[in-house]
Amino acid sequence: MTQTSEALAPAIDRTAARTFDPLSKVGDEQAFRQEIRDWLAAVLPADWRKQWQQTRESDLGGVMTWWLEERRKVGLATPHWPKAWGGPGISFAYQIMVYEELSRADAPELDIFTISLFHTPATLFEHGTQDQIDRYLGGITQGTDIWCQGFSEPGAGSDLASLRTAAIRDGDDYIVNGQKIWSSSSMHADYCLLLARTDPNGKRKHDGISYFIMDMKSPGITVRPIRQITGESEFAEVFMDDVRIPAKNLIGAEGNGWNIAQSTLSTERGLLIFGSTERLARSFALDRVDAKDSWMRDVGLRREYAGFYAELQAIRLMVRRLLAELEANPEKASPTLPTFIKLNWGPFLQSYSEFLVRAEGLEAQKWQPSIPGTGHSSRLRFNDFLKSYGWTVAGGSNEIMRNIISERILAMPRG
Amino acid sequence: MSDEFDLDVLAESFSEFLEGEWPKEKAIAYERSDQSYDADLWSAMAGLGWTALTAPEAEGGLGLGTAAAAHLHAALGAAVTPTPMLGTLLATTLLGATGAEGARGLLAGIIDGSLRVAVAEPNAVPVQTDGKTISGTARDLLDAPGANLLLVRIALAGQPGWVAIDADAPGVSIHRYTLADTTRSLGDVTLDNVQIGEGRLIRPTAGAALDDLLTRQACVAIAADSLGGGEAVLKITIEYMKVREQFGRLIGSFQALKHRVADHHAALVGARELVLNAATIPDDDDGALLAALSTKAHVAAVTADIARDCIQLHGGVGFTSEFSPHLYLKRAKLNEALYGTRTAILDRVADMLEAA
Numbered sequence: 182m183t184q185t186s187e188a189l190a191p192a193i194d195r196t197a198a199r200t201f202d203p204l205s206k207v208g209d210e211q212a213f214r215q216e217i218r219d220w221l222a223a224v225l226p227a228d229w230r231k232q233w234q235q236t237r238e239s240d241l242g243g244v245m246t247w248w249l250e251e252r253r254k255v256g257l258a259t260p261h262w263p264k265a266w267g268g269p270g271i272s273f274a275y276q277i278m279v280y281e282e283l284s285r286a287d288a289p290e291l292d293i294f295t296i297s298l299f300h301t302p303a304t305l306f307e308h309g310t311q312d313q314i315d316r317y318l319g320g321i322t323q324g325t326d327i328w329c330q331g332f333s334e335p336g337a338g339s340d341l342a343s344l345r346t347a348a349i350r351d352g353d354d355y356i357v358n359g360q361k362i363w364s365s366s367s368m369h370a371d372y373c374l375l376l377a378r379t380d381p382n383g384k385r386k387h388d389g390i391s392y393f394i395m396d397m398k399s400p401g402i403t404v405r406p407i408r409q410i411t412g413e414s415e416f417a418e419v420f421m422d423d424v425r426i427p428a429k430n431l432i433g434a435e436g437n438g439w440n441i442a443q444s445t446l447s448t449e450r451g452l453l454i455f456g457s458t459e460r461l462a463r464s465f466a467l468d469r470v471d472a473k474d475s476w477m478r479d480v481g482l483r484r485e486y487a488g489f490y491a492e493l494q495a496i497r498l499m500v501r502r503l504l505a506e507l508e509a510n511p512e513k514a515s516p517t518l519p520t521f522i523k524l525n526w527g528p529f530l531q532s533y534s535e536f537l538v539r540a541e542g543l544e545a546q547k548w549q550p551s552i553p554g555t556g557h558s559s560r561l562r563f564n565d566f567l568k569s570y571g572w573t574v575a576g577g578s579n580e581i582m583r584n585i586i587s588e589r590i591l592a593m594p595r596g
Numbered sequence: 597m598s599d600e601f602d603l604d605v606l607a608e609s610f611s612e613f614l615e616g617e618w619p620k621e622k623a624i625a626y627e628r629s630d631q632s633y634d635a636d637l638w639s640a641m642a643g644l645g646w647t648a649l650t651a652p653e654a655e656g657g658l659g660l661g662t663a664a665a666a667h668l669h670a671a672l673g674a675a676v677t678p679t680p681m682l683g684t685l686l687a688t689t690l691l692g693a694t695g696a697e698g699a700r701g702l703l704a705g706i707i708d709g710s711l712r713v714a715v716a717e718p719n720a721v722p723v724q725t726d727g728k729t730i731s732g733t734a735r736d737l738l739d740a741p742g743a744n745l746l747l748v749r750i751a752l753a754g755q756p757g758w759v760a761i762d763a764d765a766p767g768v769s770i771h772r773y774t775l776a777d778t779t780r781s782l783g784d785v786t787l788d789n790v791q792i793g794e795g796r797l798i799r800p801t802a803g804a805a806l807d808d809l810l811t812r813q814a815c816v817a818i819a820a821d822s823l824g825g826g827e828a829v830l831k832i833t834i835e836y837m838k839v840r841e842q843f844g845r846l847i848g849s850f851q852a853l854k855h856r857v858a859d860h861h862a863a864l865v866g867a868r869e870l871v872l873n874a875a876t877i878p879d880d881d882d883g884a885l886l887a888a889l890s891t892k893a894h895v896a897a898v899t900a901d902i903a904r905d906c907i908q909l910h911g912g913v914g915f916t917s918e919f920s921p922h923l924y925l926k927r928a929k930l931n932e933a934l935y936g937t938r939t940a941i942l943d944r945v946a947d948m949l950e951a952a
């Protein structure tokens with residue numbers, strides 16, 4: 182397998198290190214981009230993919246924290262945060278540039294910090310108390326705390342609102358019993374954003390759900406990593422057996438958890454999928470170069486490859502439109518576009534990665550450990566192919582997306 | 597005019613007019629009429645200035661660009677109109693590129709709709725000529741049977757070019773092929789010692805660039821036509837699925853059916869982005885042709901697949917000529933074949949990607 186990262190940066194001369202301050206260049210797009218490029222060339226080891234691939238899962242938090250720390254030094258740990266959160270408060274256009282440059286340079290994704298950097302602050306600032314903000318924000322900005330989300334359950338996947346984990350008030354605490362599943366990075370996590378049922382007698386199943394901060398070191402919590410079809414473990418099951426959560430860790434009003442969860446599900450405003458599609462576009466361009474003496478010489482495979490070009494462009498254009506609409510006015514952005522993007526992107530990823538497995542023949546069959554931080558563009562063919570189910574199943578399976586489009590968007594009758 | 601022109605308003609006006617003037621019933625009835633175009637509809641369009649859309653303002657046109665043309669062709673595709681507008685678009689570009697005096701008179705006829713032009717694809721086999729007379733056959737020329745002006749691809753002393761020939765000039769005969777898609781037709785144009793008139797020879801100085809421009813505009817227009825057709829046939833199908841009952845239930849409630857509809861709709865949302873993007877890239881941008889070719893191949897295929905499934909989703913009535921989905925399928929299949937089949941275009945896209 183070709184490691185393309187070698188071509189990324191010139192040999193790093195660490196003795197000539199200078200300090201980088203991209204935020205000081207805001208207002209001059211070219212200078213801003215150039216500063217990020219120079220910084221990435223200086224700090225990002227050309228062989229980071231190899232290094233991360235060799236990292237044991239238990240040490241993953243460490244290497245990802247290193248990268249978050251490097252980003253923090255130049256003010257780019259939380260480029261999407263407003264000033265009120267302690268972020269740089271740069272415009273959305275500049276946030277997009279940050280993600281574009283990170284993707285272009287193949288800088289690592291910070292998967293295990295997704296909840297910490299996006300969902301937790303959005304939830305705390307929108308619905309939390311000042312005490313909660315004061316207590317938890319520091320650990321996030323310092324990169325010392327990793328957060329996970331306890332939403333899905335074995336019996337509540339696409340149908341999240343039917344969750345059954347129970348939280349029963351007992352004095353100053355809630356006592357929580359139940360099981361969560363598909364909780365990303367929960368084996369590394371310090372805290373969990375937990376949805377639990379505080380009132381089993383609500384009129385609708387959406388009622389009676391409350392939103393908690395759960396300390397993952399609390400007695401009664403067992404975390405069991407889920408070994409995926411890729412061989413790695415990005416998720417875990419979280420079992421809660423009489424776990425005590427202080428009542429002050431309730432976010433918002435009791436019973437209002439469903440609404441809070443809905444309002445913070447899409448806090449990433451398209452930036453994460455933008456990073457993901459731009460990474461794939463970079464990888465797509467490298468694929469034909471790497472294959473110029475192999476499958477690009479096969480007329481059928483070459484043609485098939487060319488057919489994927491328009492599909493990828495369509496997705497990139499949809500994502501760009503989403504970003505443009507959000508930049509212009511988040512209130513007026515199309516509420517349906519993210520659904521269309523997802524139903525195009527998941528199947529595209531799956532069919533393109535399957536194509537690469539087929540095109541590369543036996544070479545693609547040779548198993549290699551996954552490379553953390555590379556998202557869906559690890560360029561390990563079989564791993565990327567298997568991982569594509571993350572987009573066709575997780576976050577609302579394709580089938581749920583098709584129900585949403587046909588029933589809610591096209592107003593077709595319910596079955 | 598062009599800069600601040602609101603294209604969405606323009607697009608809406610195209611659709612509104614066609615909904616009134618060319619409703620489904622007319623489109624269905626037209627299929628049995630054996631005409632090469634609809635004269636009333638064509639003159640109504642000309643009266644509204646649609647044939648003047650991309651002609652330069654100095655010549656009496658509206659001076660709008662490829663994006664406006666894309667909106668027009670999307671509306672034509674949605675209404676499945678039998679109107680040779682692609683020839684108007686390409687002839688306007690071709691004659692505009694010559695700068696020759698003789699071209700000006702022809703342009704006026706195109707703008708006012710009195711000329712219906714059949715334009716050969718740039719990669720058509722050229723007819724040899726010495727520049728004074730021309731003999732030979734131009735095969736499969738789109739919309740030639742209904743045209744009164746033919747722009748034939750020629751080779752003169754080894755150099756490619758074009759010649760404008762009146763369809764009723766002595767020595768011209770046109771063999772008409774009726775197509776599955778009756779909104780358009782093909783003709784084999786046979787030229788027997790036809791005199792080339794004054795100013796009728798078009799010998800572009802930058803021939804390859806003009807060929808690329810024509811290919812680009814044609815591909816964007818065809819892709820837009822397909823997009824409009826795909827959106828329209830899916831809309832019609834959804835409406836039908838909301839009223840048709842079987843087993844005591846609306847067929848639109850069946851998950852096995854509506855999931856297919858959802859996939860089609862999601863594909864069209866992506867297709868629309870491709871068309872808008874390909875239509876708004878500046879002519880001189882290096883990426884314009886790649887975007888147009890890849891968009892045409894993709895969107896034509898998407899709509900052909902959707903139209904095919906829409907007949908199936910209609911069930912028995914979809915197989916009758918009384919319902920409209922078949923019109924869209926036939927038009928979509930022709931769009932797939934025009935300006936390069938999918939495989940031919942993808943080979944070219946691969947070449948362009950590798951050269952980039």
